[in-house]
Amino acid sequence: xxxxxxxxxxxxxxxxxxxxxxxxxxxxxxxxxxxxxxxxxxxxxxxxxxxxxxxxxxxxxxxxxxxxxxxxxxxxxxxxxxxxxxxxxxxxxxxxxxxxxxxxxxxxxxxxxxxxxxxxxxxxxxxxxxxxxxxxxxxxxxxxxxxxxxxxxxxxxxxxxxxxxxxxxxxxxxxxxxxxxxxxxxxxxxxxxxxxxxxxxxxxxxxxxxxxxxxxxxxxxxxxxxxxxxxxxxxxxxxxxxxxxxxxxxxxxxxxxxxxxxxxxxxxxxxxxxxxxxxxxxxxxxxxxxxxxxxxxxxxxxxxxxxxxxxxxxxxxxxxxxxxxxxxxxxxxxxxxxxxxxxxxxxxxxxxxxxxxxxxxxxxxxxxxxxxxxxxxxxxxxxxxxxxxxxxxxxxxx
Amino acid sequence: xxxxxxxxxxxxxxxxxxxxxxxxxxxxxxxxxxxxxxxxxxxxxxxxxxxxxxxxxxxxxxxxxxxxxxxxxxxxxxxxxxxxxxxxxxxxxxxxxxxxxxxxxxxxxxxxxxxxxxxxxxxxxxxxxxxxxxxxxxxxxxxxxxxxxxxxxxxxxxxxxxxxxxxxxxxxxxxxxxxxxxxxxxxxxxxxxxxxxxxxxxxxxxxxxxxxxxxxxxxxxxxxxx
Ligand SMILES: Nc1ncnc2c1ncn2[C@@H]1O[C@H](COP(=O)(O)OP(=O)(O)OP(=O)(O)O)[C@@H](O)[C@H]1O
Ligand SMILES: [Mg+2]
Numbered sequence: 148x149x150x151x152x153x154x155x156x157x158x159x160x161x162x163x164x165x166x167x168x169x170x171x172x173x174x175x176x177x178x179x180x181x182x183x184x185x186x187x188x189x190x191x192x193x194x195x196x197x198x199x200x201x202x203x204x205x206x207x208x209x210x211x212x213x214x215x216x217x218x219x220x221x222x223x224x225x226x227x228x229x230x231x232x233x234x235x236x237x238x239x240x241x242x243x244x245x246x247x248x249x250x251x252x253x254x255x256x257x258x259x260x261x262x263x264x265x266x267x268x269x270x271x272x273x274x275x276x277x278x279x280x281x282x283x284x285x286x287x288x289x290x291x292x293x294x295x296x297x298x299x300x301x302x303x304x305x306x307x308x309x310x311x312x313x314x315x316x317x318x319x320x321x322x323x324x325x326x327x328x329x330x331x332x333x334x335x336x337x338x339x340x341x342x343x344x345x346x347x348x349x350x351x352x353x354x355x356x357x358x359x360x361x362x363x364x365x366x367x368x369x370x371x372x373x374x375x376x377x378x379x380x381x382x383x384x385x386x387x388x389x390x391x392x393x394x395x396x397x398x399x400x401x402x403x404x405x406x407x408x409x410x411x412x413x414x415x416x417x418x419x420x421x422x423x424x425x426x427x428x429x430x431x432x433x434x435x436x437x438x439x440x441x442x443x444x445x446x447x448x449x450x451x452x453x454x455x456x457x458x459x460x461x462x463x464x465x466x467x468x469x470x471x472x473x474x475x476x477x478x479x480x481x482x483x484x485x486x487x488x489x490x491x492x493x494x495x496x497x498x499x500x501x502x503x504x505x506x507x508x509x510x511x512x513x514x515x516x517x518x519x520x521x522x523x524x525x526x527x528x529x530x531x532x533x534x535x536x537x538x539x540x541x542x543x544x545x
Numbered sequence: 546x547x548x549x550x551x552x553x554x555x556x557x558x559x560x561x562x563x564x565x566x567x568x569x570x571x572x573x574x575x576x577x578x579x580x581x582x583x584x585x586x587x588x589x590x591x592x593x594x595x596x597x598x599x600x601x602x603x604x605x606x607x608x609x610x611x612x613x614x615x616x617x618x619x620x621x622x623x624x625x626x627x628x629x630x631x632x633x634x635x636x637x638x639x640x641x642x643x644x645x646x647x648x649x650x651x652x653x654x655x656x657x658x659x660x661x662x663x664x665x666x667x668x669x670x671x672x673x674x675x676x677x678x679x680x681x682x683x684x685x686x687x688x689x690x691x692x693x694x695x696x697x698x699x700x701x702x703x704x705x706x707x708x709x710x711x712x713x714x715x716x717x718x719x720x721x722x723x724x725x726x727x728x729x730x731x732x733x734x735x736x737x738x739x740x741x742x743x744x745x746x747x748x749x750x751x752x753x754x755x756x757x758x759x760x761x762x763x764x765x766x767x768x769x770x771x
Contacts, residue, residue, distance in 0.1 A: 152644075152646065155646040446642045449630075449638055450636075450656040538604065542594070542603065542640075543595065543639070
């Protein structure tokens with residue numbers, strides 16, 4: 148019966164218990180929610196970094212000046228630009244370069260699936276080191292001509308057809324979500340993308356008119372050998388190749404990394420403020436609650452409860468409150484954060500990728516634990532105080 | 546003699562002004578004997594409750610000792626004093642003293658389960674509730690009870706462990722004549738059953754049940770002869 152007393156005490160005063168539970172829910176909400184948002188952003192950035200995969204990307208001068216590359220890869224604005232294929236060979240001759248691979252960009256005017264234009268990104272299956280590692284997670288087979296792979300946000304399932312410039316392409320697979328704008332693109336190997344470029348030329352797409360698609364590439368992705376300085380290699384390219392600008396991917400990402408660290412900082416400050424506030428309010432609430440119940444505790448002393456017993460009752464109540472609050476907070480955070488993650492991504496304009504289930508569960512457990520520990524921690528002072536008081540004095544003070 | 550106060554006093558400070566103090570109970574000796582009902586009367590504020598609380602191990606005296614079977618109870622560690630109080634001392638505090646989260650029956654049984662997990666005390670609890678006339682309220686909660694019913698709950702609770710010593714602070718405070726008689730007879734029966742009973746009361750009728758009567762006046766205790 149004594150072991151049930153803390154429960155009964157909490158049930159006996161539902162409003163007061165609910166208030167305490169809500170306060171500790173704020174705590175676990177901030178621990179779990181904060182960690183989820185921050186790690187989703189971090190993972191998003193990591194995903195973008197590994198998807199770009201290259202140290203340097205070489206593009207035509209004009210595209211570099213207009214930031215077309217960033218528009219396509221990071222802001223998700225469809226576009227295209229081309230340069231001569233021989234630039235690929237020239238770059239591969241520069242010292243310190245480990246691997247090069249060409250990419251081809253084409254913006255569809257209207258695809259069968261989407262009201263908005265879709266970015267088509269072509270890669271060279273033989274040399275590619277950037278797209279393939281990612282693609283292989285969803286699609287291990289060889290791509291046939293006419294096959295495309297759809298980014299996670301493309302509104303078409305595997306097996307369905309998409310039409311670009313009058314050509315029909317089969318969606319061979321849907322790619323894993325990256326949380327970046329790359330999810331809005333369609334991927335194809337060089338054979339397919341060249342066929343699409345030829346079709347686009349027939350439809351009269353400006354830049355392609357005077358050129359043979361076979362001789363064009365859009366960009367060169369470059370991996371620098373270990374031990375070579377990425378900046379130096381990129382300078383070399385800029386000096387030796389006319390009409391080509393080498394862009395360090397680090398620079399492209401640094402803007403994102405910067406706003407990410409800004410957001411992280413604000414989120415952190417906010418979350419710690421909520422946590423500190425919740426702890427203080429909890430301590431005050433427990434102390435008030437115990438003061439209000441002084442007489443009840445005195446009666447327990449009268450019938451023979453030791454100081455330790457009283458402290459035990461107070462601490463058990465606080466653990467129950469912490470546990471229930473912890474679960475409530477995590478649940479509330481799940482309900483708020485997961486469905487609205489996409490909205491959040493749009494609003495802050497940063498790559499956002501939810502962590503895997505194991506990480507989520509672990510974070511949830513630690514958030515509940517944090518609230519569970521915070522309960523007795525904030526009640527400890529009151530528990531000690533309740534033990535110290537003079538029973539006779541309380542009994543007489545009515 | 547089972548419980549004995551040796552030269553105990555209690556000093557209180559008025560407000561926070563440390564220079565301004567007074568004695569709620571002046572240096573007092575008080576023995577309680579097995580088989581005897583001892584009564585204390587006195588005006589309100591004379592220090593009766595203060596003395597009773599000191600005897601019950603609930604309020605440490607400013608000076609003096611309280612001996613239970615020759616042991617100074619305030620020299621015991623808290624846990625031992627608590628266990629002693631639980632097992633051997635039944636206290637009826639002045640005023641409302643039920644736990645609001647528990648039913649009447651649970652309130653009465655709680656002292657029994659404080660240091661014991663097994664055993665069943667339900668029958669005895671029911672019996673005691675019957676004796677004090679609130680068995681029909683066994684499953685009610687204390688806030689549904691009248692003042693007098695709450696007093697009777699506290700009396701049943703104090704008796705649940707069949708304690709050696711019973712300290713009752715105005716147990717008949719809110720009771721009508723008939724219930725007052727029931728309670729006093731209950732305490733008298735306990736004394737006849739070799740318990741030491743201390744009764745603090747305003748009521749002169751109660752004194753006829755007592756073996757000894759003391760009067761408290763401004764913190765000073767004097768035994769009334771006859
Ligand atoms: N904690 C305290 N601090 C200061 N003074 C106190 C304290 N407790 C009691 N007193 C004072 O000590 C005196 C004795 O109080 P006590 O409660 O023992 O009286 P009582 O005889 O039981 O009165 P009643 O019949 O009204 O219950 C009173 O004057 C009271 O105001
Ligand atoms: Mg009193």
